[in-house]
Structure formats: C-alpha cells, structure tokens
Amino acid sequence: xxxxxxxxxxALILSGVIVLIGNWIGYEVIPRDALMGMLxxxxxxxxxxxxxMILPWKTIPGILYVAGISIILSLPxxxxxxxxxxxxxxxxxxxxxxxxxxxxxxxxxxxxADFTKxxxxxxxxxxxxxxxxxxxxxxxxxIVLRIQGVI
Amino acid sequence: xxxxxxGYLKDxxxxxxxxxxxxxxxxxxxxxxxxxxxxxxILPMIYAFILGIAFVFTPVIKEKQFKHSxxxxxxxxxxxxxxxxxxxxxxxxxxxxxxxxxxxxxIGNLGTVLLGLPLxxxxxxxxxxxxxxxxxxxxxxxxxxxDKFGFDSPETRGVFSIYLFGSIFGAVFFGLMATLLATxxxxxxxxxxxxxxxxxxxxxxxxxxxxxxxxPEMAAEIQSxxxxxxxxxxxxxxxxxxxxxxxxxxxxxxxxxxxxxxKEEIEVAAEKKETGS
Numbered sequence: 436x437x438x439x440x441x442x443x444x445x446a447l448i449l450s451g452v453i454v455l456i457g458n459w460i461g462y463e464v465i466p467r468d469a470l471m472g473m474l475x476x477x478x479x480x481x482x483x484x485x486x487x488m489i490l491p492w493k494t495i496p497g498i499l500y501v502a503g504i505s506i507i508l509s510l511p512x513x514x515x516x517x518x519x520x521x522x523x524x525x526x527x528x529x530x531x532x533x534x535x536x537x538x539x540x541x542x543x544x545x546x547x548a549d550f551t552k553x554x555x556x557x558x559x560x561x562x563x564x565x566x567x568x569x570x571x572x573x574x575x576x577x578i579v580l581r582i583q584g585v586i
Numbered sequence: 587x588x589x590x591x592x593g594y595l596k597d598x599x600x601x602x603x604x605x606x607x608x609x610x611x612x613x614x615x616x617x618x619x620x621x622x623x624x625x626x627x628i629l630p631m632i633y634a635f636i637l638g639i640a641f642v643f644t645p646v647i648k649e650k651q652f653k654h655s656x657x658x659x660x661x662x663x664x665x666x667x668x669x670x671x672x673x674x675x676x677x678x679x680x681x682x683x684x685x686x687x688x689x690x691x692x693i694g695n696l697g698t699v700l701l702g703l704p705l706x707x708x709x710x711x712x713x714x715x716x717x718x719x720x721x722x723x724x725x726x727x728x729x730x731x732x733d734k735f736g737f738d739s740p741e742t743r744g745v746f747s748i749y750l751f752g753s754i755f756g757a758v759f760f761g762l763m764a765t766l767l768a769t770x771x772x773x774x775x776x777x778x779x780x781x782x783x784x785x786x787x788x789x790x791x792x793x794x795x796x797x798x799x800x801x802p803e804m805a806a807e808i809q810s811x812x813x814x815x816x817x818x819x820x821x822x823x824x825x826x827x828x829x830x831x832x833x834x835x836x837x838x839x840x841x842x843x844x845x846x847x848x849k850e851e852i853e854v855a856a857e858k859k860e861t862g863s
Binding site for chain 2: 438441442443445446447449450451453454456457460461462476477479480483484494496497498499501502503504505506507508509510511513516519520523526528529530531532533534535536537538539540541542543544545546547549550553554556557558559560561562563564565566567568569570571572573574575576577579580583585586
C-alpha cells in the first residue's frame with residue numbers, strides 16, 4: 436500500500452508540475468507563487484486517495500473523499516481556511532482542464548478500434564443524452580431559483 | 587531509487603508531448619468570436635483535445651502512451667476536484683440558501699431518458715436504447731446494466747456505446763455546450779453551474795471552467811455550485827439509476843413501442859443474428 440501511495444504522490448507531483456507550467460504560460464502566475472497552493476492540493480488528493488485505499492467501502496469513488504477533505508478545509512470555522520483558499524486561488528481552473536484533456540485525448544488511442552464501430556446513431560443519441568441531463572437540470576434549477584427569488 | 591518509479595511516470599515521450607500541447611494551447615489562449623447576439627469562447631482545453639487526438643495518429647505516440655495516459659488523467663481529476671471543492675466552504679451559506687434548487691435539479695438528470703429515449707426509438711434503435719439513455723453511462727452505469735441484463739444483452743451494448751462516446755467526447759461536449767447555453771439562452775449562470783454537476787468530474791470541470799471563462803466575476807460561485815452538485819450526483823447517482831432512471835427508461839421504452847410488440851420480438855431476434863451495429 437505504501438508503494439501504491441508513493442506512486443500516486445509521484446503522479447500527482449508530475450501533474451502538478453505540468454499544471455504550474457500551464458498556469459504560468461496561460462495565466463501569468465509564476466510557479467513560485469502557486470507552489471503552496473499546488474502542494475496543498477497534492478496533499479488533499481493524496482489523503483483522499485489514501486482514505487479510499489484503507490477504508491472498507493470500495494464502491495465509494497476516491498474523488499468523494501478528496502472533495503470531502505477540501506470542503507472541511509475550506510469551511511470558515513476551520514482554522515487557516517482563508518490561507519488555504521488564498522494559496523489555491525493562485526491556480527486557474529483551466530490550467531487543470533487543458534492538460535487533462537490532452538492526456539484524455541491521447542488515452543482515446545486505447546478505444547480507437549472500438550470507436551470506429553460506434554455508429555452515427557450512437558453519436559447523435561449520446562449528444563442528446565448529454566444535452567438532456569444538462570438542460571433538464573438547468574431548467575429545473577432556473578425555475579426553483581426564480582421561485583425562491585434568488586435570481 | 588529510480589527503478590522504483592513506475593513506467594508510466596518515466597514515459598517522457600508522453601509527458602513531453604502533453605507539455606508541448608499545453609504550451610501551444612495556453613500560448614494561443616482563449617479565442618472569442620461574435621456570433622449573432624452572443625460571443626463564443628473557444629478555450630485552450632479544446633485545442634489541447636484536438637492536438638492530443640492529432641498526436642494519436644502520429645508515430646510519436648504509440649500504444650504504450652495510450653495506456654500510460656490513464657493514470658495521469660486520474661491524478662489530474664483528483665487535483666481538480668480538490669481545487670474546485672475548496673470553493674464550497676466559503677460559499678456554504680449560499681449553497682444552503684440555494685439548496686432546494688441543487689437537490690431538485692438532480693431530477694433533471696432524468697432528462698437523458700426524456701430527451702434521449704424517444705429519439706433513439708425514432709432512429710430505429712431497439713432495446714439498446716434503454717442502456718443508451720438511462721444515464722450518462724459512466725462506470726457505475728456499466729455495472730448496473732451488466733448486472734441486470736447480462737453482458738451479452740442489447741442493453742449492455744447500448745450502455746457501452748454511450749460510455750465510449752462519453753469517454754471520448756464527454757468533456758469537450760460539456761465544455762462547448764455550457765458556453766453555447768450560457769451565450770444563447772436566458773438561463774442564469776447559477777442554474778448552468780448546478781447543471782454542470784453530473785456524475786463525472788471531468789465533464790463538470792470542462793463545463794464549469796467554460797462558464798467561469800464566460801462569467802469571470804462569478805467564477806467562485808460557479809465552481810462551488812458545480813462542485814456541490816457533482817458531489818451530490820456522484821453520491822446519489824447509483825441509487826437514482828437503479829430505482830428511478832432505469833425503471834423509467836424501461837417503462838417508457840415499452841410504452842412507446844407497445845403498439846408493435848409482436849413485430850418487435852421478431853426484430854430483436856433478427857437483430858441478434860446481425861453482427862456489429
């Protein structure tokens with residue numbers, strides 16, 4: 436397990452370096468200024484993935500633990516939360532999504548053979564399925580928020 | 587010491603290519619152009635995706651790199667979730683205030699069935715349509731369908747095809763869709779932020795970062811709501827799928843196609859003989 440954790444941390448550090456470089460080029464934050472934020476994020480993620488490894492409930496996705504730790508750390512009653520949030524705010528969210536989609540696109544190579552078997556119907560239906568969940572949720576949220584008078 | 591580092595981390599070819607893609611994409615930066623009344627933003631992540639696919643077809647990237655990229659995707663999704671969830675704490679009172687909306691918009695995830703199923707039937711898809719439309723077909727959905735209908739069933743073929751579609755185009759699709767809906771519909775960014783929270787972290791990230799780029803002054807609120815909604819979707823999605831979405835999809839499928847049950851039996855049988863689609 437320690438070996439697995441060690442590998443996870445190394446993968447997180449490597450991803451972190453790429454994110455910091457993208458954050459520098461695209462959003463003009465020198466890596467030194469975003470370093471503390473990245474360290475915190477790496478620690479949170481490593482802790483979340485570790486919980487997933489050691490806790491018995493295997494069906495719970497690791498990202499739920501990661502999210503849980505982040506939420507607790509960011510609550511106003513948690514000492515130091517303002518500092519943690521300030522550090523993390525030095526990293527633009529797009530600095531994560533750009534390398535994520537680059538890796539994801541390369542990973543598509545795995546399923547390229549299957550993809551050619553995917554008919555045009557699946558592409559049309561897939562698009563509408565995704566549009567359906569998004570639009571369905573957005574319309575309900577809009578109605579409820581208007582009834583509540585929030586917007 | 588270096589021997590202990592697993593191969594996927596030492597795959598400098600892969601990481602070098604990704605770094606190159608990131609440098610190119612971020613150097614170009616977001617492009618915006620006016621379309622009608624609105625403005626469409628094309629974010630660096632879209633170029634990164636296109637460049638990544640382009641590299642798949644070059645000899646630089648080989649099968650080894652395809653496999654290695656998966657681990658880094660997991661790591662990046664972890665960091666991303668850690669980052670967006672840090673927005674929840676400071677926004678907790680706002681989230682409680684809009685709590686009813688966040689909870690109720692989860693019902694909107696049934697939009698996959700309501701919009702997708704009639705279309706699938708219209709396009710002539712048979713029982714595959716149930717697997718294709720009861721959810722956004724992430725890993726949990728594969729397990730549910732497999733468990734209920736068996737590996738060699740039309741429903742399983744259906745869920746796999748949308749799983750594949752989502753794995754390839756999901757994040758990009760959500761990113762573009764969020765931008766378009768933000769620009770061309772009167773929907774409030776807060777509603778769109780909540781809608782971004784489907785049961786997939788990468789789709790949520792693509793969608794909420796696109797919204798944040800369109801409404802930079804609301805970025806923290808957008809990310810906190812998207813993240814809260816995603817957490818809720820991930821936590822409840824499994825049960826909603828089993829107890830609501832899947833029965834609804836099945837009921838609706840047999841309701842719509844009821845007029846021709848005999849014909850359908852024949853078609854299903856004939857279809858089994860076919861190979862491929």
